[in-house]
Amino acid sequence: MLNSLRFDADPNRPSLLHLIADEVIQATVDLDDPAYLDAEYMQRIAYLIDAVDAPGKPLRVLHLGAGALALARYVAATRPNSYQQAVETNEELVALVRAEAPLPRRVKVKIRHTDAREAVEAAPDDCYDLIITDVYAGARVPAHVTTVEFLREAARVLRPGGHYAVNLCDGGQMRFLKPALAAMGEVWEHRAVMAEPAILRGKRFGNVVAVGANVALPVAELRRRCAEATFPCRVVAGSELSDYxxxxxxxxxxxxxxSPPPPASLRSF
Incomplete structure (x- = not known):
């Protein structure tokens, strides 16, 4: 449960709003530029969004974890007329977003107030092109959205050729991350992760974006985008990921x- 929730405007860019949850930056949106993504892990998910089909082609997207709807705004800006549904348990958060960071006109995102796993289990077969899981309870990823059983339901809901992306976090001995990635390998033929090397080695706590599909992933494009980013990161896939x-x-x-709790000193991740 989030005890403190608010938007703070960036002092140098008034249109930029930071969603603060328990004094940690959870998401950032730019009211003047819906395609703007501040968080590095969201940028990496956006690389997949850009690569999964022809540029501008509408997608059917399920967002598990609404946050400030930053990625939903990005999809709407880059792939107009996409159908999007967001699942969020925190009604206070959704009300705050609607009041202080409303979606641009003509952008429609259906929001359901329910648990992410329950939403997936209730969804029909072959319904979405892309599922994005960014679910946190406080500052920790719940176990029940990382398991083989949950991921099999997600795969059922995806259309043939669909893609799954998840924001995970870990550090140290990777007792959370590696089992979560192993579970993805039980469900999808192809996997890849995007992360900084120090995080993958357990030297630092941080985000790892993992993607899965039963079609070949756009690994070359993801590597190009990650290498050209302001803060470059690695893409690990294939046998290298299996070895990891x-x-x-x-x-x-x-x-x-x-997932383990983030260090107390961390203001965002």
Missing amino acids: VAGAAPAKDGTALQ
């Missing part, structure tokens, strides 16, 4: 762990 995850038991219902 080797030995980790896939996360499953009943045994999966939630």
Whole structure:
């Protein structure tokens, strides 16, 4: 449960609003530029959004975790007429976004107040081109959205050729990340991660964007975009990723762990 929730305007850019949850920056949106993404992990998810189909082609997208609807705004700006649904348990957060950071006119995102897993389990087969999971309880990723059982439901809901993207976080011995990635390998033929090397080595806590599909992933394009970013990161896929995850038991219902809490000194991640 979030005890403190507000938007703070950036002092150097009044149209830029930072969503603050328990004194940690959870998301940033620019009311004048819906395609603007401040968080590096969101930029990396956007690289996948840009690459999964022809530029500008509308997609059917399910957002598990609404946040400030930053990625939904990006999809609407770059792929007009996309159908988007967002799932968010925190009604206070949705009310705050609607009041202080409303979506641009003509941008429609259906919002459901329910648990992410329940939403996926209730969704029909072959419904979405892309599922984006960015779910946090406080500052931790819940275990139940990382398991083989959950991911099989997500794969069922995706259309043939659909893609899955998830924002994960870990540090240290990677007791959360590696089982989550192993679970993805049980469900999808192709996997890749985008992250800074220090995070993957456990030297620093931070975000790891993982993607999965049963069609070949646009790894070359993801590598190009990640290399050209302001803060470059690595793309690990194929046998290299299999070697990285080797030995980790896939996360499953009943045994999966939630992500570790971030360091107290971290203002955003």
